[in-house]
Amino acid sequence: MVGDAREKAGCFVETTRLQVMDHYYYKWNRLLLGNTLAHSHLQYEVYYFHAGRCVYRLGDRAITLRPGDLIIMNGLASHYPQVDRTKEYVRTMFSFDPRKLAPAEHGFLAINPLKPFELLRNRHLRLGEKAQAECEILLANINRFYHSIDTVDQYRLLAAFYDLLLFIYELCRPEMERKSYSLMAGEHSVRQAIVYIEEKYMEDIEMERMASELHMNRFHLMKVFREITGLTVFDYLYHRRVEQAKIMFVHSDRDTVTDVCYKVGFKHPSHFSRVFKQMVGETPDRYRRLVRGAL
Structure with missing residues (x-):
């Protein structure tokens, strides 16, 4: 999708500017017609669960979510939420094309922040209280700059986005160190x-x-x-x-x-x-x- 339909937190937003993300929802609390359809895609995806009752289907797994749960996906495995419609379902989600985010293009990272998506592919992360608070600050920071068309703010958006990727990298580092680094x-x-x-x-x-x-x-x-x-x-x-x-x-x-x-x-x-x-x-x-x- 393309365009510049801007709304505040709790609504669906899409822009074109730096093309950091392909789809973006921040604290989205609505169910769109057909949006719980099982799907796969080439983009990587980050999903954060704020509130509600939801069983998230990820490949052959059924994950009963709790507020503060974070899921990273490489997009290839079939995935979709099964939502209890009697409760308000609030989540933040965005997908992005890894080919547009090669770290070398921006020249300020010595490590590959996409490594968790490439090596671990699909992971459910149950955040502790401290990590949950930090994650929500990072997501709010992304949302703060996402709406701006100012050039400086757009590069701050990119920096905020990389900060979130590095946060995810840090969470996944122990498991990544136990695995060999090779794309299947x-x-x-x-x-x-x-x-x-x-x-x-x-x-x-x-x-x-x-x-x-x-x-x-x-x-x-x-x-x-x-x-x-x-x-x-x-x-x-x-x-x-x-x-x-x-x-x-x-x-x-x-x-x-x-x-x-x-x-x-x-x-x-x-x-x-x-x-x-x-x-x-x-x-x-x-x-x-x-x-x-x-x-």
Whole structure:
């Protein structure tokens, strides 16, 4: 998403400026239609739980959250919150593209602050009272500068963001020291596959052709993709198509449900409707009317 829709704490905010983050929520307490859908992505993600009742699904794990819990994710494992809707659900979350945050580009770090995401991949951190207080100060500091378009404030935002990454690094350092530092070959293959899907999801994707173009063994790719993301290749593909369909329903007045079906890569409207209902909980037509205020 792009734009400069600014609101204060407790609301959803997106900007373009330094492109530090792709998606950003600070003390967000609303549930958006379909936002609890299981998903995977290339971005790294930081999630902090402020209040409510929530079981967070991360790969094959089910984590019962407590206020002050912090989760870091490399994005590839399927993840989503299962929320008790009778309680106010408050969280801070942001995702970012690690390729845009190479430490060498900014030249002031002697260590790699992305190492916890690369080495540990997905971790649930239950913070003690002192660490929780520090984390909330760091998040508030990020939010303070995130809203500003002043150039100095934008670089202070970058510094605040790195400060949070270093805080996470410090929390994860004991575990990282027990592990060897190498990015899994399987994870590299999965990232290549996801990039391929992002480029071609509107086309007719065949597993054999995909593996061939990526110079991989089809069965190995299917195996590691499922192990790392928790989804099959085609489950991921369908999730991507459905997410694009949701975007089109919000922003396109002219396209019918059938138009959207074909544009996002489905061959048959009945299959599109069945998959959409299974993932979103509403039929495409009803979802379209809901987001356009027709119901």
